[in-house]
Amino acid sequence: MQKIKIIAALTFPILVLGLWVIxxxxxxxxxxxxxxxxxxxxxxxxxxxxxIAYTIDWAKTDCTQxxxxxxxxxxxxxxANKAFWGRQFRFYIPEQYAKQLDDMFRNGRGNHVFxxxxxxxxxxxxLAKDLLIDGKPWQEVIKNNKEEK
Numbered sequence: 001m002q003k004i005k006i007i008a009a010l011t012f013p014i015l016v017l018g019l020w021v022i023x024x025x026x027x028x029x030x031x032x033x034x035x036x037x038x039x040x041x042x043x044x045x046x047x048x049x050x051x052i053a054y055t056i057d058w059a060k061t062d063c064t065q066x067x068x069x070x071x072x073x074x075x076x077x078x079x080a081n082k083a084f085w086g087r088q089f090r091f092y093i094p095e096q097y098a099k100q101l102d103d104m105f106r107n108g109r110g111n112h113v114f115x116x117x118x119x120x121x122x123x124x125x126x127l128a129k130d131l132l133i134d135g136k137p138w139q140e141v142i143k144n145n146k147e148e149k
Contacts, residue, residue: 024127027119027124027127028119028127031119031120031121031124031127032119032120032121033117033119033120033129034065034066034117034118035061035062035065035115035116035132036057036058036116036118037056037057037060037061037113037114038056038057038089038114038115038116039054039055039057039114050092050093050094050095050098051090051091051092051093052090052091052092052093052101053090054088054089054090054091054114054116055088055089056073056076056089058071058073066120066122067121067122068122072122075122075123076089076126079125089116091116091128093131093138097138097142100142101138101142104133104141104145112133113132113133113134114132115131115132115133116128116129116130116131116132117129117132
């Protein structure tokens with residue numbers, strides 16, 4: 001009996017984690033993609049790791065890509081980081097690129113367009129998939145900037 005309890009105690013967390021991964025994978029594969037413009041930027045937070053903290057710029061976002069051709073600002077707001085008055089979102093990035101992305105945003109303000117690609121459907125929490133700079137994935141832009149220097 002003791003052996004069964006130990007096996008169950010070890011197996012249960014692994015099973016739950018596996019089911020969660022499967023759920024997120026299916027959700028990610030079935031939801032349509034939307035791209036939103038962002039503003040505000042802070043890639044560093046000493047307590048929470050490295051991420052881009054941003055707000056969505058609905059005025060510059062193409063709302064025709066959403067189901068009913070209306071920007072779901074209120075729905076997105078309900079999923080935002082509550083610590084920042086329900087306006088801030090986060091996109092996590094590797095630490096080694098935080099400074100370079102920060103410099104690009106601060107020094108290139110107006111020269112670059114920053115966007116986030118979400119997996120989204122009305123009624124489902126949006127999943128941030130990718131950060132775009134001038135329509136290209138941020139990794140590609142960083143790589144090209146290193147090659148130019």
